[in-house]
Amino acid sequence: MLDCRNVSVSYDGKTVVEDVSFALAPGDCLRIVGENGSGKSTLMKGLLGLLPLSGGGTVFCVGRNEVGYLPQQTPARGDFPANVREVVLSGRLNRRGFSPFCTRRDRASADENMERLGIASLAGKPYRALSGGQQRRVLLARALCAAGTLLMLDEPSAGLDPLAVSQVDVLLEKLNQEGMTLVVISHDLKSAAHSGGKVLHMRKKALFFGSAEDYAETALYRRMTAPEGGCGF
Ligand code: ADP
Numbered sequence: 195m196l197d198c199r200n201v202s203v204s205y206d207g208k209t210v211v212e213d214v215s216f217a218l219a220p221g222d223c224l225r226i227v228g229e230n231g232s233g234k235s236t237l238m239k240g241l242l243g244l245l246p247l248s249g250g251g252t253v254f255c256v257g258r259n260e261v262g263y264l265p266q267q268t269p270a271r272g273d274f275p276a277n278v279r280e281v282v283l284s285g286r287l288n289r290r291g292f293s294p295f296c297t298r299r300d301r302a303s304a305d306e307n308m309e310r311l312g313i314a315s316l317a318g319k320p321y322r323a324l325s326g327g328q329q330r331r332v333l334l335a336r337a338l339c340a341a342g343t344l345l346m347l348d349e350p351s352a353g354l355d356p357l358a359v360s361q362v363d364v365l366l367e368k369l370n371q372e373g374m375t376l377v378v379i380s381h382d383l384k385s386a387a388h389s390g391g392k393v394l395h396m397r398k399k400a401l402f403f404g405s406a407e408d409y410a411e412t413a414l415y416r417r418m419t420a421p422e423g424g425c426g427f
Contacts, residue, residue: 195343195344196241196253196254196377197255198252198254199251199253200249201213201247201253202249203239203240209248210236211396212398213251214251214394214400218375220373220375221373221375222375223366223370224391224392225385225394226394227379227380227382227383228396228397228401232398233396233397235379237396238263238348238379242261242263242346255344259288259342260288260289260340260341260344261341261342261343261345261346262336262337262344262346263337263345263347264336264345264347264348264350266348266352266379267353274321275322276320277317277319277321278316278319278320278324279304279317281321281336282304282332283296283301283304285304285307285335285340286303286304286340288340289340289342300339304335310365311332311334311335311365313331313335316328316332327355327358330350331354344374344376345369345375346376346378347377347378347379366378386406387410387415387419388406388410390406390407391405393405393406395415402414
């Protein structure tokens with residue numbers, strides 16, 4: 195499904211992701227964890243082809259046009275003119291190839307995903323007028339519209355209230371059960387270790403890649419989640 199070999203990414207000659215290799219099978223759920231600045235978002239952008247790889251690494255991904263991506267939270271630009279429905283529909287652009295026209299299926303997918311995320315009533319509102327949490331749901335609905343087989347999410351819960359966080363968790367679990375492959379950046383080491391899926395722990399390099407059960411047994415995980423001086427966000 196996703197095969198990432200010796201991937202390195204640099205900014206202005208400074209390497210921030212170094213020699214990361216892992217592979218996912220269809221239906222896997224990977225949590226990428228690590229401290230702030232450990233290279234998680236940069237790795238995801240490298241996997242998506244949004245940043246060039248440095249060195250001779252390769253990324254092979256099945257169904258490249260059907261990957262949904264939720265970027266890290268960034269404030270909406272004040273002049274961003276689209277309404278909620280248009281933003282969600284824009285998730286279908288890659289699937290349409292060169293056709294400028296929305297199909298009935300595109301519109302149905304947008305409606306279904308707005309419904310799933312509880313934002314159907316906001317469909318006609320300007321995106322920029324929404325709260326941070328509402329904007330997050332809109333972007334998640336857009337990513338779902340794009341995702342045929344693989345969904346990459348950079349901290350999907352950032353900026354959401356606790357109820358919305360658990361709703362998103364339930365949604366992701368359901369999508370994964372339906373066969374969607376997930377790659378999710380998370381601050382939460384403990385829930386990653388108990389997720390039942392796979393874990394990649396980044397600190398510029400991949401310090402660990404394997405099953406969540408094995409991760410929970412590592413000295414790395416114990417040290418990071420120790421009450422005294424650990425860094426278990
Ligand atoms: P994480 O997602 O784990 O918090 P990032 O991938 O955002 O980490 O950042 C990894 C490192 O790359 C950090 O040192 C960060 O300061 C640096 N970095 C991130 N984005 C850029 C950028 N656009 N230009 C230069 N350096 C960057």
